[in-house]
Amino acid sequence: xxxVYLAGRGLACALGLDVQASLAALRQGGTATSSYSLPGALGxxxxxxxxxxxxxxxxxxxxxxxxxxxxxxGAQQIRSGVLFIATSSFDIGGVEQGTAQMxxxxxSDKIAAWLEWSGPVYVINTACTSSLNALIAAQAMLNxxxxxxxxxxxxxxxxxxxxGGFASxxxxxxxxxxxxxxxxxxxxxxxxxxxxxxxxxxxxxWKMLGGANVVDGSQPTGASAAAVVSMYQRALEVSxxxxxxxxxxxxxxxxxxxxxxxxxxxxxEAFSKIPSLVSLKAAMGHTMGASGVAEIALxxxxxxxxxxxxYEAEADTELGVTLATxxxxxxxxxxxxxxxxxxxxxSVILERT
Amino acid sequence: MKTxxxxxxxxxxxxxxxxREQLAQMLGAKPRRIGIWAELxxxxxxxxxxxxxxxxxxxxxQIWLGSRRGTYAATDIVLEQLREDLPMPMAFLxxxxxxxxxxxxxxxxxxxxxxxxxxxxxxxLLRLAAAQAGKDGVLLGWLDEMDGGMSxxxxxxPCEDVAGSYHVASAGALFSTQISHLRLANTGLEVRPVA
Numbered sequence: 001x002x003x004v005y006l007a008g009r010g011l012a013c014a015l016g017l018d019v020q021a022s023l024a025a026l027r028q029g030g031t032a033t034s035s036y037s038l039p040g041a042l043g044x045x046x047x048x049x050x051x052x053x054x055x056x057x058x059x060x061x062x063x064x065x066x067x068x069x070x071x072x073x074g075a076q077q078i079r080s081g082v083l084f085i086a087t088s089s090f091d092i093g094g095v096e097q098g099t100a101q102m103x104x105x106x107x108s109d110k111i112a113a114w115l116e117w118s119g120p121v122y123v124i125n126t127a128c129t130s131s132l133n134a135l136i137a138a139q140a141m142l143n144x145x146x147x148x149x150x151x152x153x154x155x156x157x158x159x160x161x162x163x164g165g166f167a168s169x170x171x172x173x174x175x176x177x178x179x180x181x182x183x184x185x186x187x188x189x190x191x192x193x194x195x196x197x198x199x200x201x202x203x204x205x206w207k208m209l210g211g212a213n214v215v216d217g218s219q220p221t222g223a224s225a226a227a228v229v230s231m232y233q234r235a236l237e238v239s240x241x242x243x244x245x246x247x248x249x250x251x252x253x254x255x256x257x258x259x260x261x262x263x264x265x266x267x268x269e270a271f272s273k274i275p276s277l278v279s280l281k282a283a284m285g286h287t288m289g290a291s292g293v294a295e296i297a298l299x300x301x302x303x304x305x306x307x308x309x310x311y312e313a314e315a316d317t318e319l320g321v322t323l324a325t326x327x328x329x330x331x332x333x334x335x336x337x338x339x340x341x342x343x344x345x346x347s348v349i350l351e352r353t
Numbered sequence: 354m355k356t357x358x359x360x361x362x363x364x365x366x367x368x369x370x371x372x373r374e375q376l377a378q379m380l381g382a383k384p385r386r387i388g389i390w391a392e393l394x395x396x397x398x399x400x401x402x403x404x405x406x407x408x409x410x411x412x413x414x415q416i417w418l419g420s421r422r423g424t425y426a427a428t429d430i431v432l433e434q435l436r437e438d439l440p441m442p443m444a445f446l447x448x449x450x451x452x453x454x455x456x457x458x459x460x461x462x463x464x465x466x467x468x469x470x471x472x473x474x475x476x477x478l479l480r481l482a483a484a485q486a487g488k489d490g491v492l493l494g495w496l497d498e499m500d501g502g503m504s505x506x507x508x509x510x511p512c513e514d515v516a517g518s519y520h521v522a523s524a525g526a527l528f529s530t531q532i533s534h535l536r537l538a539n540t541g542l543e544v545r546p547v548a
Binding site for chain 2: 341
């Protein structure tokens with residue numbers, strides 16, 4: 001089985017249009033949210049982490065952002081490799097503008113054409129866990145020798161369907177995201193386009209050891225503690241690690257009253273000594289299908305360059321877990337989790353080489 | 354290269370006229386507010402599992418689902434609702450193709466790896482599934498509610514290769530009832546006819 005390295009990364013999110021700009025904004029305590037207006041009695045104005053790039057033509061904006069993060073990740077070196085596009089909303093924002101059609105093949109063909117991609121293209125949609133599942137799939141293909149390079153592109157841009165759907169389910173905060181916070185009252189969504197370039201050609205600073213996805217249908221819109229524990233156990237098993245080897249966990253912790261508590265319960269059950277916990281949701285929002293790769297792009301940069309998010313919200317002491325206030329001295333093994341719609345619970349484990 | 358034996362299948366393209374009645378019988382009740390996409394998917398998946406003699410899946414099995422158009426109809430409805438108001442919560446959930454995976458997991462009382470792949474050819478779906486499949490194999494489905502509907506499913510279990518008995522086949526042969534085994538070679542799909 002060939003090792004798989006994280007050979008490049010690119011990120012455009014509310015914090016900035018590339019990794020360094022995002023890191024700089026994170027060091028400054030983040031950026032202000034914009035607001036998103038929705039119609040109807042349950043609608044109104046909701047905070048939103050928009051990418052600071054002018055909203056004109058939806059497709060042109062998407063093309064510019066995709067090309068930017070792909071170039072930052074070094075995608076031009078691997079256009080005959082495998083491209084994974086991970087998204088929960090495809091180009092529905094373009095459909096809403098009347099500039100795209102609801103057609104999966106047209107969507108993937110469009111992005112492949114932007115990137116001048118000549119290799120195979122796969123589009124993964126498992127809602128919020130899409131890009132972690134794309135990473136897991138990409139690693140499997142590279143491990144199996146079916147390809148030597150892959151680009152995993154997380155893609156989640158402004159659209160009313162997602163915002164309206166989450167608002168209708170009353171999952172959105174009207175204030176701010178408070179990960180593991182005492183007064184957490186819901187999610188703040190955001191945009192991100194992010195890319196991780198995987199390669200069997202090392203060395204690189206990070207190696208992907210493995211990952212796991214556990215679908216549990218008992219809670220269609222939320223997480224289950226049993227599935228969280230199973231997810232950790234399976235990810236550790238395929239990575240040939242034990243729980244005490246994990247130094248940092250990037251948690252989901254999106255500020256949901258229910259899901260944060262379930263995730264905390266899973267952490268307590270799976271880890272006798274809780275590793276350093278970090279959440280990036282308050283800084284960049286919950287970027288849905290892109291969140292897995294977007295948060296890994298930012299977190300690996302944080303760990304390499306000594307940056308760390310700050311949390312303004314008062315912690316919920318009843319959860320029995322707390323977010324670390326500074327980067328740990330040692331961060332060799334990092335576990336990154338996303339929990340999502342459709343009862344999907346996904347984690348991947350990275351090793352700093 | 355992994356070789357799979359087909360231990361169960363449901364080929365419904367289009368589904369039979371009474372597929373909803375059959376689904377209600379399998380579930381023990383008529384499904385409510387999950388949408389046609391999920392109903393059609395459950396119908397095919399449960400039929401396939403029954404054909405394989407399974408009421409649930411082993412823990413290490415995986416579910417791989419693909420579609421060209423996905424939840425097109427449900428998405429169209431929600432976009433229309435959004436012109437004046439928020440969508441109905443259940444209507445929004447019906448726009449998420451991966452909701453079917455959760456519903457199927459719940460129905461089978463199973464927890465495990467399940468993934469939706471959009472717009473790929475069925476053969477591409479098989480390639481992804483084969484790269485990750487473990488000892489308990491895959492439940493692989495191809496679903497579309499448009500153009501009369503399609504809910505094709507295969508229960509695939511890894512097996513030993515039998516040399517010399519496979520031939521190269523077109524992608525369309527994946528859901529043929531005339532094959533008992535299949536594998537993906539560099540040249541494409543190879544199948545072994547039913548003996």
